[in-house]
Amino acid sequence: xxxxxxxxxxxxxxxxxxxxxxxxxxxxxxxxxxxxxxxxxxxxxxxxxxxxxxxxxxxxxxxxxxxxxxxxxxxxxxxxxxxxxxxxxxxxxxxxxxxxxxxxxxxxxxxxxxxxxxxxxxxxxxxxxxxxxxxxxxxxxxxxxxxxxxxxxxxxxxxxxxxxxxxxxxxxxxxxxxxxxxxxxxxxxxxxx
Numbered sequence: 001x002x003x004x005x006x007x008x009x010x011x012x013x014x015x016x017x018x019x020x021x022x023x024x025x026x027x028x029x030x031x032x033x034x035x036x037x038x039x040x041x042x043x044x045x046x047x048x049x050x051x052x053x054x055x056x057x058x059x060x061x062x063x064x065x066x067x068x069x070x071x072x073x074x075x076x077x078x079x080x081x082x083x084x085x086x087x088x089x090x091x092x093x094x095x096x097x098x099x100x101x102x103x104x105x106x107x108x109x110x111x112x113x114x115x116x117x118x119x120x121x122x123x124x125x126x127x128x129x130x131x132x133x134x135x136x137x138x139x140x141x142x143x144x145x146x147x148x149x150x151x152x153x154x155x156x157x158x159x160x161x162x163x164x165x166x167x168x169x170x171x172x173x174x175x176x177x178x179x180x181x182x183x184x185x186x187x188x189x190x191x192x193x
Contacts, residue, residue: 014041016097016128016180020187022046025124029054029091031083031115032099036063036076038128039095043072051076052088083111089118097128101144104154105166112170116192125172125190128180132159140184163188 022028022042029052030039036053043051051072053063057080067076079088087094094115100108115125130141145157158166164174172190179186 014038015182016185016187017041017045019178019180020126020189022049022093025049025092027052027091027093029088029094031055031087031094031096031111033095033097034059034063036060036067036078038097039076040067040070040072043075044070049075052091053078054081054083054088056080056082083114085114087114087118091119091123093124093126094119095126095128100127100166101129101148101157102152102155104156105162105169107154108166109169112167112172116171119192121192123192124175125167125170125192127163127188127190128185129163129188130157130184131163131177131186131188132157134159144184160188163190 017038023046027050028039028042030036031054033039033053033055039051039053043049053060053067053076060078060080063078067073067078081087096111100111103111112125130144132141132145133139141157148155148157160177167174167190171193173193175189175191177186177188
């Protein structure tokens, strides 16, 4: 049920696939990518890109059919596992969409440390989340932050500064925040050091 709901969210978030220049990447690893709708949207836009979908075994089992129907099986590998243990090596970039906001800082940093261990210096880390602006002006991410407070154990939305601190704890250097057109989401880029 969770993966079906996340797939519905992905349908609304494909603009994030257009917000970043994925053409400079050879292999993109989608960590916690569920059924793979978001990764499939990116692969459909960048024909030379290879993808690895990584999530719990029951999630990626549901992805193979959709990936096949989109004609992406030759370019998208699915791997089952747990990002608290390790993530697949070999990516030029690792992307996490709506993953880190589920976790407190210590747990989120442990996920980033596993990505750090699997990657090489210079690898891009792309976090797709709502980045909280400063001040008290209304923002959809602030409402989502309240939801995370209620439904998770320590999960929350973060500001740019908080993402920079989290990245540093995981072994990455903060680079830039790229707003996603038509969405409250942004892509927060970091580089593995």
